[in-house]
Amino acid sequence: xxxxxxxxxxxxxxxxxxxxxxxxxxSALRKLRDSDDATGFDRDLWKExxxxxxxxxxxxxxxxxxxxxxxxxxxxxxxxxRTLTASPFLSTSILAATALKKIAASSQKEEHLPKxxxxxxxxxxxxxxxxxxxxxxxxLFAEKAGNGFKLSGAKTFVADGHVADKxxxxxxxxxxxxxxxxxxxxxxDASAKGLTSNRTIMVDNRNAARIEFDAVEATxxxxxxxxxxxxxxxxxxxxxxxxxxxxxxSGASQQAFSMTLDYLRERKQFGQSLGSFQAxxxxxxxxxxxxxMMKSAILKALxxxxxxxxxxxxxxxxxxAKAGEVAKLAAIEAVQLHGGIGMTDEFDxxxxxxxxxxxxxxxxxxxxxxxxxxxxRGY
Amino acid sequence: MTELETFRTETRxxxxxxxxxxMRGSTRGEEDICWGGLRWEFRSEAQKTWLQRMASKGWTxxxxxxxxxxxxxxxxxxxxxxxxxRAIKARSPLESFGIWMLGPALLKYGAHxxxxxxxxxxxxxxxxxxxxxxxxxxxxxxxxxxxxCEDKGDHWLVNGQKIWTSxxxxxxxxxxxxxxxxxATKHNGISFILVDMxxxxxxTKPIKLISGKSPFCETFFDDVKTPKEHSVGVSAVVGxxxxxxxxxxYLLTHEREMISAGGGGLFGGRGLGEVAAQxxxxxxxxxxxxxxxxxxxxxxxxxxxxxxxxxxxxDEAKSGQGVGANSSMLKYYGTEFNKRRFELMMDxxxxxxxxxxxxxxxxxxxxxxxxRTKGNSIEGGTSEVQLNIIAKRILDLPNx
Numbered sequence: 032x033x034x035x036x037x038x039x040x041x042x043x044x045x046x047x048x049x050x051x052x053x054x055x056x057x058s059a060l061r062k063l064r065d066s067d068d069a070t071g072f073d074r075d076l077w078k079e080x081x082x083x084x085x086x087x088x089x090x091x092x093x094x095x096x097x098x099x100x101x102x103x104x105x106x107x108x109x110x111x112x113r114t115l116t117a118s119p120f121l122s123t124s125i126l127a128a129t130a131l132k133k134i135a136a137s138s139q140k141e142e143h144l145p146k147x148x149x150x151x152x153x154x155x156x157x158x159x160x161x162x163x164x165x166x167x168x169x170x171l172f173a174e175k176a177g178n179g180f181k182l183s184g185a186k187t188f189v190a191d192g193h194v195a196d197k198x199x200x201x202x203x204x205x206x207x208x209x210x211x212x213x214x215x216x217x218x219x220d221a222s223a224k225g226l227t228s229n230r231t232i233m234v235d236n237r238n239a240a241r242i243e244f245d246a247v248e249a250t251x252x253x254x255x256x257x258x259x260x261x262x263x264x265x266x267x268x269x270x271x272x273x274x275x276x277x278x279x280x281s282g283a284s285q286q287a288f289s290m291t292l293d294y295l296r297e298r299k300q301f302g303q304s305l306g307s308f309q310a311x312x313x314x315x316x317x318x319x320x321x322x323x324m325m326k327s328a329i330l331k332a333l334x335x336x337x338x339x340x341x342x343x344x345x346x347x348x349x350x351x352a353k354a355g356e357v358a359k360l361a362a363i364e365a366v367q368l369h370g371g372i373g374m375t376d377e378f379d380x381x382x383x384x385x386x387x388x389x390x391x392x393x394x395x396x397x398x399x400x401x402x403x404x405x406x407x408r409g410y
Numbered sequence: 411m412t413e414l415e416t417f418r419t420e421t422r423x424x425x426x427x428x429x430x431x432x433m434r435g436s437t438r439g440e441e442d443i444c445w446g447g448l449r450w451e452f453r454s455e456a457q458k459t460w461l462q463r464m465a466s467k468g469w470t471x472x473x474x475x476x477x478x479x480x481x482x483x484x485x486x487x488x489x490x491x492x493x494x495x496r497a498i499k500a501r502s503p504l505e506s507f508g509i510w511m512l513g514p515a516l517l518k519y520g521a522h523x524x525x526x527x528x529x530x531x532x533x534x535x536x537x538x539x540x541x542x543x544x545x546x547x548x549x550x551x552x553x554x555x556x557x558x559c560e561d562k563g564d565h566w567l568v569n570g571q572k573i574w575t576s577x578x579x580x581x582x583x584x585x586x587x588x589x590x591x592x593x594a595t596k597h598n599g600i601s602f603i604l605v606d607m608x609x610x611x612x613x614t615k616p617i618k619l620i621s622g623k624s625p626f627c628e629t630f631f632d633d634v635k636t637p638k639e640h641s642v643g644v645s646a647v648v649g650x651x652x653x654x655x656x657x658x659x660y661l662l663t664h665e666r667e668m669i670s671a672g673g674g675g676l677f678g679g680r681g682l683g684e685v686a687a688q689x690x691x692x693x694x695x696x697x698x699x700x701x702x703x704x705x706x707x708x709x710x711x712x713x714x715x716x717x718x719x720x721x722x723x724x725d726e727a728k729s730g731q732g733v734g735a736n737s738s739m740l741k742y743y744g745t746e747f748n749k750r751r752f753e754l755m756m757d758x759x760x761x762x763x764x765x766x767x768x769x770x771x772x773x774x775x776x777x778x779x780x781x782r783t784k785g786n787s788i789e790g791g792t793s794e795v796q797l798n799i800i801a802k803r804i805l806d807l808p809n810x
Contacts, residue, residue, distance in 0.1 A: 034722035035729050292805055307808045312801035319800055320739045327718035353715045401707040408710070410683035410697045 032334055034327060040102055046083075047110040054079065055116040057379045063117060064236040070194055071230075071238035072117040080118060081150025089128040094144035096128075101271060101336035105278035105329065112282025115386050117237055119153050121275055122191040127154030129271040130199055133340065134216065134256035134264045143197075143218075155195035155221075156268065157186035157242055164395040166201060166265055167211050171244060173202035179250040180204070182217065185243045188393065192240025193230035195221050199268075200244070204259050211262040216255040223247050235386040267340060269394050270347035274332040276390045277347075277354035281329050283390070284322055284354075284361035287383040291315070291365045298370075311368060318364055325350075325357040345407050352400035355391035362387045417487055421494045428463045429500045430456035437501055444504050447538025448582045464503035465534045471509055474517065478525050479533030507576070508532035508539040510668060511661055512585050515602070519649040519657050527644045528604070540607075542572035542586035542629055543658070550795050552587075552662075553596045553655060557631065559588035559603060566603065566646060568611075568634040574789065578614040578627035583607055586631075591652050601647050602654035605636050621781035622774075663734065665790045666741035682706045682713075682751060686758040706754055709747075716740075716747055735803040742796035745786035752780040 036044065055076055063071065080086060088104045090096020097103070104125055111120060124147070131143050146152040158166055171184025182202055192198065198219045206213025221228065225245040233239050256264045292315065295306035305311055332350035335343040362384040366373040373380050391397065411419075433456050437443065444450075444457050452458040464470050467481060472488045474480020483491065495502075513532055516525050531537040548555040557570030568588060578584065584605050591599030605612065611634035617626040636646050649657045683697070683706050690698050697703035720740060726732045755776060756763045763780075765771035787793040801807045 033725035033729065034718065035725045035731065292807070295807060303810070304808045306801075307810045309798070309801075309810065312805075312807050313794070313797045315805055315807065316739075316742075316797040316800035319805060320743045323736070323739060324712065324715035324719050324743065327722040328715045330722065331718050349711055349714055352711050356711075398704075401704065401711060404711060405683060405696070405703055405707040408681060408683045409695075410687045410692065410703060410706070 087148025109282035112279035280358035446535025
């Protein structure tokens, strides 16, 4: 498959850009922050997105989705990255949609996917327990109790965890923390007894939550996929999330870079444009090259998720590793090259630095993925 | 069967029948390359046969038009030919600067008579060309070149010096950038001229590089008389007089694409991690040197992303979305990556990688390659020049 967007995909991108520029620019995020909005995103906006088919971008048409594939989902992520749009898109439309589509039984699909595609039900994926991403270290335990399970433990850094109606949680049903075998995925109602969700306001002013499970009851019908064999399924979902986050970081980097270039052209010091200084030109040109490398890795990852979902682990790891590094560079350079104004809250560039910091951490930072790639390649 | 499928089948059969057994198997090094030319001594009868057979089909330059000695193949057919050659590990029958550089320049800027006169001997490997671009005082600032070319009525008179002329001491002809108007602004007085190296006054001197031997030479022109026409209607100047910079720029872009593609090609074969695993060993399944491991993993990430970018740029060009100046980005990134890669190979090899002579190290093969890569980010326009081009032509940043 050629590494370029199809005409249909380009149309989706152009439409998304137009919509987001108008309805959800960075000023919208600023407003959510300044008003201490408890939801952390705009529900009306999410409704509009759902009406355009974004909530169900990955969902098959028979369940009311747009079925645009991972490339389509990545395009939307990238465009939301440009405008730093706060929405439950990652957690509901990429993570949960992938989990339901790839792992769920048909009865579960029938129950959940139409509501997900309509934007009516919000989901969250609860994986990490410590400060660094490590799915195999899952310790939250699901003890067998009668015909069902009782879940006890705590999850952290759960995107949209405080507003989600349903939580997909990775639990240990066998083995010990550190082992890949023995994991099971559960789909739990957020209002279940014993489940406490605390919103953690993050540096990027987006949502995350710490969720505590105190003997939360689940039935066999709440299990997603296989009991004890959930690790591979979880990896697949995480890969989709990593590619989505990488695409979001790509959009954010490109926008921060574009703002920086505008500034370099306009701002005059020593009687000339900043952009005419070779020291700055070379930094900009290097960053441009890195951004191009990142874009290639991400597009390939998204295409491979569509074409060979089960084999896309290494390329998604590449995309997340590369995007994490490049986006950080883009954000750091953006602030530095803006000089003093880049440090002010009034100016938008700081929002990019903050969001990128969070996105590069989620589901494995660059070091995590570099290590993973080395392991995959046998060294 | 579609036309392309038929072409594939016929090509496979032809190659199987015509590619000598000795011409199959990977190219080990310089000794396996056929450069052609008047002074060429074939390394084997098979090398000669293979060149003649391929040239008879026009497949030494498969994409060139048939009237100029090419195969007249479409892009898809060229791709199939390459795939089928790879499948039987057929070596390239002929490499040359005529194929890579002068040919494309003539096809784009040459007059019909020039193409007829010069392209066939290139395709058949009869004439070997070299390139005269840089001068001792015109490197990154190539357009400040001073090699003088005066109009003497029926001939041009060339005086000056070129440097980094690869294989000049083994070549028959040279394409040279010369100054034909010293009063014009620096980009406007340059011409692209073709000179017979057997003409009196042309001399060459090899340059030894830090890596040991090298193909590079200095080339001197002392009162060299070059006829205005090399044959009836065949001008010595390609393109318009004083507009040689257009041709030069076109070829530089072309050269950058080749160098950056080469950087990607070098990435093939054994991966860095694999080499290091053998050199320094594993502990608990991980490279025994954790810092080297981290550096190699980072490099493999960047190398993979670079290969994908080469692919994406090709696909963008095919669909008409390409940005021409991106060849500068690929040249910059690819050559800088290649230097980094060889630094890591040297780190991984430790003191073994420092051996310069002897069988064990194949006469310092790694050390010499490592040294040679330092030139990658200098030749064909330095990394700094590429960054300047990106800043101005892609990012639209202002001039100083």
